[in-house]
Structure formats: structure tokens, C-alpha cells
Amino acid sequence: MTARGAALVARQEIRTRLRTGRWRVLLAVWFAVVNGLALLFRLALEADSTSRYGSPGVPMFGGVLLAVLVLTLLITPALSAQSINGDRERGTLATLQVTPLAPGDIAFGKLAASWGTGLVVLLLTVPSLLWPVAEGAIGPMRAVAVLLVTALLIGVVCAVSQGWSALLARSITSVLLSYLTVFALIVGTPLLFTIAVPITSEQGVDGYDNDRTDRIWWLLAPNPVVILADAAPSLPKRRIIIDEGAGSGGHRVDYYEAPPNDPLGSISRGVRRLRLDDGHYRPSYAERSDGPPVWPFGLAFDLVLGAGAVWVSASRLRTPLYRVPKGVRIA
Incomplete structure (x- = not known):
């Protein structure tokens, strides 16, 4: 695998996405909706006189960021869940596989394109997040830290969705399982924890x-x-x-x-x-201390999950292909 090969695939993927004008429209709608809702949320906080501590920028930053995280992770599977089996169904994947590009070049290039699109989606929400920072309610280091973590989580979901796309023949199935994976991480983990609590009593x-x-x-x-x-x-x-x-x-x-x-x-x-x-x-x-941190274990687990998905993607792109899924054409 080479950085040049991955960059070539990434550029090709981005050009393909930009050929249709719907991406520009969707990004514009996303920018208007998210920042508009953040503004309304801020006005509601300022109208509420029950805040006991600090500026309304504190709950604004946390509330908007959590909402952006969940919404972005719900959008992310649509960016990469069809990146491999979709090309295979259209008969265009073979044109990449017969080139000198290595399987890792194709896998990382497609991941870079989808992850980059997800980062653009995140970047469009920055204006509403910079407001609390500009007024001094949130420190710049806190804002940078949470944005970096959010970016990593977007990359993990992109990698997992692409892994499903490489593993499954039908794009509709990979999209469904990608959303189920996001659901399992966001909703399934607290549900499993709640079920396990009585067992530990x-x-x-x-x-x-x-x-x-x-x-x-x-x-x-x-x-x-x-x-x-x-x-x-x-x-x-x-x-x-x-x-x-x-x-x-x-x-x-x-x-x-x-x-x-x-x-x-x-x-x-x-x-x-x-x-x-x-x-x-x-x-x-x-309770002088809130306890040891939890996030290093969770982030490490998610990063290993994403790395495993990238490995699956690269391994499924190796040629020659001795077995073709039923109903799937090569070119």
C-alpha cells in the first residue's frame, strides 16, 4: 500500500460524489438546520433564568455537540456503506482492481473519501460551537479535544460501514447492518448495561x-x-x-x-x-475525585473495531477473485 495510491482513489471517489449537485444542497441544508437549531437553543437558554452556574454557553456547547455527534453518526453510514459493494454491483470495481493499485490503496482511499466527507459535515457545525468559546464559557483546549474525539468516532463508523460493504454482496444489506452497528453502540450499550445491573447485585x-x-x-x-x-x-x-x-x-x-x-x-x-x-x-x-477515566478504554475498543473493519475491506479486495457472489457481475 502507498500513500499515492490511496490519494488517487480518494480523489476519484470525491470527484464522483461531487458530480451530482445533491451533495451541495444536502450540505447547505445541514448547515442551515444545525446552526439554526443551535441558535434557537441558545435563545431558549438565555430566556431561562434557572441556570445556577456559569454562562448559557456551557449547556449550549455540550447540548449542541452531543446532538451533532448523534446526527453525524447517523449520517455517516450513508457515506461508506455502499462504497465497495455498490461499485461491484455497478461493475466499476474491477476497473480499480486490475490496475497496479494494491487492495490497501483502494480500501484506505475509499475510507479517506468518506471520512473526509464526514469531517466536512462536522466542520459545518463549528460556527455554533465557536460561540461559547468566543465568549469565554468554554476553553479552546476543551473545544479542540472534543472535536478531535468526534472526528475519530466518525472515522470509526466510516470504517465499520465500509467493512460491511466489503463483506456483503448487497448494498441494502450493508447499509442496514451499518445502521444497526451505530444503534448498538449508542443505544445497545446502555441497554445491555441496564440488563446486567441486577445480575451484579x-x-x-x-x-x-x-x-x-x-x-x-x-x-x-x-x-x-x-x-x-x-x-x-x-x-x-x-x-x-x-x-x-x-x-x-x-x-x-x-x-x-x-x-x-x-x-x-x-x-x-x-x-x-x-x-x-x-x-x-x-x-x-x-467525593473529592469523580473516579478514573472511562474514555480511553472505549476509544481503544472503537479504534480496534475500525482497524479490523479496514483489514476486512482490504482482504476482500484482493485479486484474483475465485468466488463471485450470486447475481454480482465483475464488469
């Missing part, structure tokens, strides 16, 4: 059943929402001082509280505490 010394989520927290790790939220650098906490009791018998509780209106931080703290929960009660003010 054990009877404590008080006679009550305690859930041991520290044994099954890893089920939530591959979830893209969890990865994104947990990978975001934490916002500064504010100091809380509580005087409990009066006179000489009273004492003061001093701790730090995280922003309550930060969607990313709330998800991150919740998942990290699930990793620590061994069934023993701990007062909230005693």
Missing part, C-alpha cells in the same frame, strides 16, 4: 441488595456519547462551604461542586462513579 451487611456497577462499567465504555463526554476536559469547579451545626459541636464541610448545567461533565461524572460504585455508600461531599 449482592446482599450487603445491612441486608439490602447493592448493585456492583464497578464490575460492568466497561459495557458503557464503547458508547460514543460516553467517550465524547468523558474525554472532554473538566470545567473549573466552585468551592462550597457548609457550616453543619452550631456552637463548639458544629463543623464546617468544605468541598468543590462541578457545574450542574454542563451536559458533558454530568455524563462523565456519572460514568466514572459507576466505575467506582462497589455497593458502599459515600456522601456526595466526600
Whole structure:
């Protein structure tokens, strides 16, 4: 495999996509809808006077980013789920396979084209995300970190969708399984975690059943929402001082509280505490640390999944082809 060969395939794929004007129209509609909804969301936050901490830019950034992540991952399978079997059905894949291009060149070139299109979709949402950064509610490093993680997750879904496209003969089947994979990562992981919680329960010394989520927290790790939220650098906490009791018998509780209106931080703290929960009660003010991070395990799992899908794509593009799927023409 060579970088030049992959670049040639990528350019050809992008030119093919741009020949039809529908991509320009779809991208324009996406830009208008996402940034328009973000503006409405911001106006709603400013009209709501119940915010207890920080600027409305904090919930705006987290809410818009989570929505963009889910919507982008739902769009991504359409970019690559037909990239290989679609060409095979049209009889155009063989023209690439008979050239000096290696199977890896074709696989990585097609992946680069679909991933690049997904990054353009993400780039069009940046104006609504830069607003909280420009007003100082969100630090630039936090914005860069979450955008990089989102870009990696888009690449993983592109690779998995392309893997299904290489593995299956019919494009409609690969598209369906690609969407099922995204559904499994976003919805299936918390559902599986919920089902597994009662299995981990054990009877404590008080006679009550305690859930041991520290044994099954890893089920939530591959979830893209969890990865994104947990990978975001934490916002500064504010100091809380509580005087409990009066006179000489009273004492003061001093701790730090995280922003309550930060969607990313709330998800991150919740998942990290699930990793620590061994069934023993701990007062909230005693939790000086939210626990160890979860996102490295989830991101590593997703990246391995994407790398495996790329390997499947390259292996299915090797020639000569000794067995042709029924009903599929070569050229």
C-alpha cells in the first residue's frame, strides 16, 4: 500500500460524489438546520433564568455537540456503506482492481473519501460551537479535544460501514447492518448495561441488595456519547462551604461542586462513579475525585473495531477473485 495510491482513489471517489449537485444542497441544508437549531437553543437558554452556574454557553456547547455527534453518526453510514459493494454491483470495481493499485490503496482511499466527507459535515457545525468559546464559557483546549474525539468516532463508523460493504454482496444489506452497528453502540450499550445491573447485585451487611456497577462499567465504555463526554476536559469547579451545626459541636464541610448545567461533565461524572460504585455508600461531599477515566478504554475498543473493519475491506479486495457472489457481475 502507498500513500499515492490511496490519494488517487480518494480523489476519484470525491470527484464522483461531487458530480451530482445533491451533495451541495444536502450540505447547505445541514448547515442551515444545525446552526439554526443551535441558535434557537441558545435563545431558549438565555430566556431561562434557572441556570445556577456559569454562562448559557456551557449547556449550549455540550447540548449542541452531543446532538451533532448523534446526527453525524447517523449520517455517516450513508457515506461508506455502499462504497465497495455498490461499485461491484455497478461493475466499476474491477476497473480499480486490475490496475497496479494494491487492495490497501483502494480500501484506505475509499475510507479517506468518506471520512473526509464526514469531517466536512462536522466542520459545518463549528460556527455554533465557536460561540461559547468566543465568549469565554468554554476553553479552546476543551473545544479542540472534543472535536478531535468526534472526528475519530466518525472515522470509526466510516470504517465499520465500509467493512460491511466489503463483506456483503448487497448494498441494502450493508447499509442496514451499518445502521444497526451505530444503534448498538449508542443505544445497545446502555441497554445491555441496564440488563446486567441486577445480575451484579449482592446482599450487603445491612441486608439490602447493592448493585456492583464497578464490575460492568466497561459495557458503557464503547458508547460514543460516553467517550465524547468523558474525554472532554473538566470545567473549573466552585468551592462550597457548609457550616453543619452550631456552637463548639458544629463543623464546617468544605468541598468543590462541578457545574450542574454542563451536559458533558454530568455524563462523565456519572460514568466514572459507576466505575467506582462497589455497593458502599459515600456522601456526595466526600467525593473529592469523580473516579478514573472511562474514555480511553472505549476509544481503544472503537479504534480496534475500525482497524479490523479496514483489514476486512482490504482482504476482500484482493485479486484474483475465485468466488463471485450470486447475481454480482465483475464488469
